Amino acid sequence: MIKRYKIENSKLVEVSLKEDILVLINPDENEKQYVLGNFDIDSHNLNSSLDPEEPARLEIENNGMSVIFKRPKNYSSKDHFLFKVSSMGLFLFSDKLIVVLSEDVNLFSGKQYNNVSGVKDVFLKIIYNSIYHFVEHLKVINMIAEEIETKINKSMENKYLLHMFTLEKSLVYYVSAISANSFVLGKLKMHAAKLGFDEKNLEFIEDISIENSQAKSQADVYSQVFAGLMDARASVINNNMNLWLKNLTVITIAIAVPNFFASMGGMSEIENIMGVDNVRLAQGIFLAFSLLLALIVINVFRKLEKNK
Numbered sequence: 334m335i336k337r338y339k340i341e342n343s344k345l346v347e348v349s350l351k352e353d354i355l356v357l358i359n360p361d362e363n364e365k366q367y368v369l370g371n372f373d374i375d376s377h378n379l380n381s382s383l384d385p386e387e388p389a390r391l392e393i394e395n396n397g398m399s400v401i402f403k404r405p406k407n408y409s410s411k412d413h414f415l416f417k418v419s420s421m422g423l424f425l426f427s428d429k430l431i432v433v434l435s436e437d438v439n440l441f442s443g444k445q446y447n448n449v450s451g452v453k454d455v456f457l458k459i460i461y462n463s464i465y466h467f468v469e470h471l472k473v474i475n476m477i478a479e480e481i482e483t484k485i486n487k488s489m490e491n492k493y494l495l496h497m498f499t500l501e502k503s504l505v506y507y508v509s510a511i512s513a514n515s516f517v518l519g520k521l522k523m524h525a526a527k528l529g530f531d532e533k534n535l536e537f538i539e540d541i542s543i544e545n546s547q548a549k550s551q552a553d554v555y556s557q558v559f560a561g562l563m564d565a566r567a568s569v570i571n572n573n574m575n576l577w578l579k580n581l582t583v584i585t586i587a588i589a590v591p592n593f594f595a596s597m598g599g600m601s602e603i604e605n606i607m608g609v610d611n612v613r614l615a616q617g618i619f620l621a622f623s624l625l626l627a628l629i630v631i632n633v634f635r636k637l638e639k640n641k
Contacts, residue, residue, distance in 0.1 A: 334358040334437070335367075343448050345441050345455070353452055356432045356440060359383070372431060374424050375399065382422025382433035389420075389513035391520045397426040398528060402517060403510035404463035405470045407436060414477065414496045416470055416503035418510040421463065425456050427529070432459065453534055460518075461541050467511055467548045474500055475555060497559065504556040511549045518542045 337352035338345045345354070357364055360383075369376055378399045381387040385406070392399045399422070406417040422433035430452040432440065445458050478500055484493045521528075522538055530538065 335360070335364055338441070340449055340451065340455070343450065345446055345449065353428070354430045354432065354455060356434070358434050358437045360433070368431065372424070372426070372429075373397070374431065378422065378424070379433060382420055383435045385417065385419045385435070387420045389510070389517045391517045393524055393528070397424065399424050400460075400517060400521075402460060402463060403514050405466050405507070405510075407438060408470070408473075414499040414503070416474060416500075416507065418506045421459075423456060423459065425452065425528075428452065430456050450533075453530055454537075457534060457537050457541065461537075461544065464511075464514070464541065464545050464548055467507060468544075468551065471507065471548070471551050471555060474503060478559070501556065501559040504552060504559060508549070508552045508556055511545060511552055515542075515545050515549060518545055 334357070336356040336358070337348050337350070338354040338356065339348045339351065340346075340353050355368070357368060360368070365376075365379060368374060369379065373394070373396055378392070378401065381401050387401055389403045390401050402421050402423060403418055404421050406419040408416055419435050421435075422431075424431040424433070434440070440459065440462075443462065445461070446455070449455050449458065478497065481493050481496050481500075518538070518541060522535075522542060525535055525538055
C-alpha cells in the first residue's frame with residue numbers, strides 16, 4: 334500500500350499526486366518496482382527496510398541518505414508477552430522523503446506533526462517518534478512484570494515464570510535495537526551539516542540522541558534486574574510448592590491417625606469399643622474424637638515447626 338503526503342501550512346496532508354512524503358506499507362512487488370524505477374534507491378536497502386533482522390545503519394549517497402532504523406513492533410495478544418522489533422527504511426532526498434514500513438501504523442500521529450517545516454523536519458520527527466515508542470513499551474513491560482511478580486508469589490506452576498523469561502527476551506531485543514539506533518544517530522550528528530540540516534535541526538538531533546541514550550539506559554537496567562531476579566523467582570515457586578506439599582503431608586497424617594483407631598476394631602465394632610448401644614451416637618462420638626485428634630496432630634506439627 335502506498336500513501337502520499339504533502340506539507341501545506343506546516344501540516345501534513347494526504348494527497349493523491351505531487352507528494353513530498355511517500356509511505357510504503359508492506360509493499361508488493363509492483364509497488365517496489367515503482368519506487369525503484371522512479372527514485373534512486375538501492376534494491377537491497379529497500380528490502381532491508383522490511384527485514385526485522387536487519388541491523389540499523391546509515392548510508393550517505395550523492396543525492397541523499399538511506400537509513401535503516403529500528404522501531405518497536407505493535408504488540409498483539411498473539412505474541413504472548415513477546416515484544417518484537419521491526420525495521421523501518423527512511424530515504425531522504427533534498428525535496429522528498431520515502432518511508433518504508435512492514436506494518437500499517439499511525440505514523441504521523443501526535444502534536445509534533447502539526448508544525449513541520451520540511452521533509453528533513455519530518456524525517457527527524459519520525460526517528461524521535463520511534464524512540465518514544467521504545468520508551469513507552471519499556472514502561473508497559475515493567476508494568477506487566479510487576480503484575481506477573483505478584484502472581485508468582487502465590488503460584489505453584491511455571492506458567493508465570495515462562496512469561497517472565499519471554500519479557501526478559503524482549504528486553505534483550507530492545508537493548509540490541511536501541512544500541513544499533515545510537516550508532517545511526519552518532520553518524521547522523523557527524524554528517525548533519527554536510528547533509529543540509531539547519532541549526533534548528535542540529536539541536537533536535539542532539540535532543541533525539543539524549544532521548545535514545547536514556548531509553549538505552551532504561552532498557553539496560555530492566556534487562557539486568559530481570560536477569561538477576563530470575564533465580565529468585567524460580568526459588569519462590571519452588572518454595573510455594575514445598576509449603577503446599579508440607580501442608581498436604583500434615584493433613585494426610587492427621588487423617589491417618591484416627592483411621593488407625595477405626596481400623597483396629599472395624600467400623601462395625603465402634604459401639605462395642607465405646608460401650609454405647611446407639612450406633613449413630615457411637616459414630617458421632619467417634620467422628621468428634623477423630624476431628625479432635627486431627628486438630629491435635631496439626632497443632633503438634635505447627636509447634637514443632639515453630640520451635641525449629
